[in-house]
Amino acid sequence: MKTQKLTIVIPAYNEEEILVSSVHRLIDIEDQIATRSNQGLQEIRADILIVDDGSKDRTWELIEQLHQENSRVCGLRFSRNFGHQSALIAGLTEAVKTADMLVTIDADLQDDPDKIPDMVNLYAAGDDLVYGVRNNRDSDSWFKRTTAQGYYRTLRLLGVELVPNHADFRLMSKRATETLLNYHERNLFIRGIIPKLGFKTGQVEYKRTPRLAGESKYPFKKMVAFAWDGITSLTIAPIRLILILGMVACLLAIGMVVYAVILKILGLTVHGWSSLMVSMWFLGGVQLISLGVIGEYIGKLMTEIKGRPRYTIQTKLE
Structure with a gap:
């Protein structure tokens, strides 16, 4: 051998x-x-x-x-x-x-x-x-x-x-x-x-x-x-998780719209400035994180394309 x-x-x-x-x-x-x-x-x-x-x-x-x-x-x-x-x-x-x-x-x-x-x-x-x-x-x-x-x-x-x-x-x-x-x-x-x-x-x-x-x-x-x-x-699982998170957020938003309409029909005053602000900050944070994750993948693609x-x-x- x-x-x-x-x-x-x-x-x-x-x-x-x-x-x-x-x-x-x-x-x-x-x-x-x-x-x-x-x-x-x-x-x-x-x-x-x-x-x-x-x-x-x-x-x-x-x-x-x-x-x-x-x-x-x-x-x-x-x-x-x-x-x-x-x-x-x-x-x-x-x-x-x-x-x-x-x-x-x-x-x-x-x-x-x-x-x-x-x-x-x-x-x-x-x-x-x-x-x-x-x-x-x-x-x-x-x-x-x-x-x-x-x-x-x-x-x-x-x-x-x-x-x-x-x-x-x-x-x-x-x-x-x-x-x-x-x-x-x-x-x-x-x-x-x-x-x-x-x-x-x-x-x-x-x-x-x-x-x-x-x-x-x-x-x-x-x-x-x-x-x-x-x-x-x-x-690419993080990208898919972002998609799922976006779909869940959309469903929650639809639910909140239905909830607000029901309260309006019942003649109840809709309160919640604090909850509105918290929701805005939360969704803003999610969007920034999502952009960061997507940007990470785009950055990797750019590195590969350059062929350095x-x-x-x-x-x-x-």
Whole structure:
């Protein structure tokens, strides 16, 4: 059987405090995979591709040092910060040229890299996609745990197929990766697109560990924006909800007209300046929210039509 190549893709943004130790740990794991039998895979070569997403610290300098020390460590450097999802796409696009299987994992290694050999075993058994799924969220705060669960439930209600408690820690075969890269939209929500690919999937469970150094690159504001991008990129359900809300408002308005006519016929004085003002403010707010949601979709369409590149690569280390 031919030699198989594994590439681990790491998006990195301002990770100077932890990058070196993370890469050394991943190299050790790759060495373990390469020296053992993997359910029929005779030989595995492995390397690492780090995508510097426009870091402002010494991240790229460290990538260059790691590359000089070990040629298996390669790198891409963006001209500016294009975002986590763009960094993943850039890494997959470059790595799939030579790799048979690709693993994506964040530089902080909070997702358990020791599960990568298990992913490789499932790939050898025939799985094209292997999800890393958290088996609990005990390390999260109550707020983060509750909002995450609420987000998954909301997406399911909106008809979005998503793997609960799975982020961007996964293994993909070459053909699965090439299929993903055929989705050319700029607003690509990867973890929502992956289940649509239709290939045979497997899962490995792991416990997420605290970050050893540095700060999270996803504060609350970014998490909310990311969640909203996921909804608007995968479904038009919010537009349909606006339509339903408009129909309900029209029915209520008809009911109020009938009510006012009945009171007039009965000779009763119609009071309600306060309720009228509240209704006006409420409907005005609903209209503004509706325009905002519609504008979000129109903005995404404009971005797609312009066809601008997802990212710009400034430097490449091969």
